[in-house]
Amino acid sequence: MADNRLISVEIDEETLSSSGPDAEHERRVAIFDLIEDNSFGVIDHDGGPYLLRLSMMERKLVFQVRSEEGEDVHTFILSISPFRGIIRDYFLICESYYSAIKTQSPHQIEAIDMARRGIHNEGSELLAERLEGKIEVDFDTARRLFTLICALHAGQTRAP
Template sequence: MAQQAPPRRPAEQRDLVRITLPDETPLPSAYAEADRRQAVADLLAANRFAPREMGAGPWGLALSVREGRLVFDIRDAEDAPIHAIVLALGPFRRLIKDYHMVVESHERAVMENHGEARVQAIDMGRRGLHNEGAELLVERLRGRVAVDFETARRLFTLVCALHQRI
């Protein structure tokens, strides 16, 4: 499923202009699906994704999980493959598992009307895990692809979504 970016606005940094995920199978919940869609939309609106020694973009990114590995398939503007970066998923597994549990808790708290204070507390935990996942992603891509923190946060959301589909 490829999504194209809206026309580029000059004040924004956008290296990625297309994000492709392996299929259109809906995620297990409407909340998770909305989170995935928002991450893609936010990435396409503004991002910093600069593969080392590959010149200037724009780039397409086909993100997938294959054989327990996270694959960043970097493509040119015409969608031709340029370079693939493969990362072990092992370092991300605990964060992904914890993130999914917190998201499920958040959904239940909202649906069962557990009160604003509890929902906000759970959401703070979710944001903390999200930030930790983004920091790990920045670290694992260091020397290969320069990404800013917000780009890494959105990519981590997509990694979690991919992991839910396995």
């Protein structure tokens, strides 16, 4: 259904403040990509479009989904714990990728990029699995949501 989509993503700056301009830029890009193309449906709800507000509560990510008119549709809490290892590995492989761009051959860069995409896919699949029964997303939307979670995490881990 065309209305099963996000039209807005808001980040609670009190609980998910970014640690600087680079982290803020990463968030804006991730949100733009997500809004630009997504499939997002709330299970047992008639349809969107939806507004999403993300916040953090006790080291868990809170998804507050509202209708286009601002009415509460569904709120659920996502534990970040299952994602910690994948996010850590993803950041490490990204660092390797950016270092490789400067000094390695195209073949080596491609191999690292394939590994990076594989870890990103793993995180996306885990996210879709964790959303199952609450939110229905396609694989590309799960990838974009995982990218946003990584951007939020990066902003938190670099904070002083």
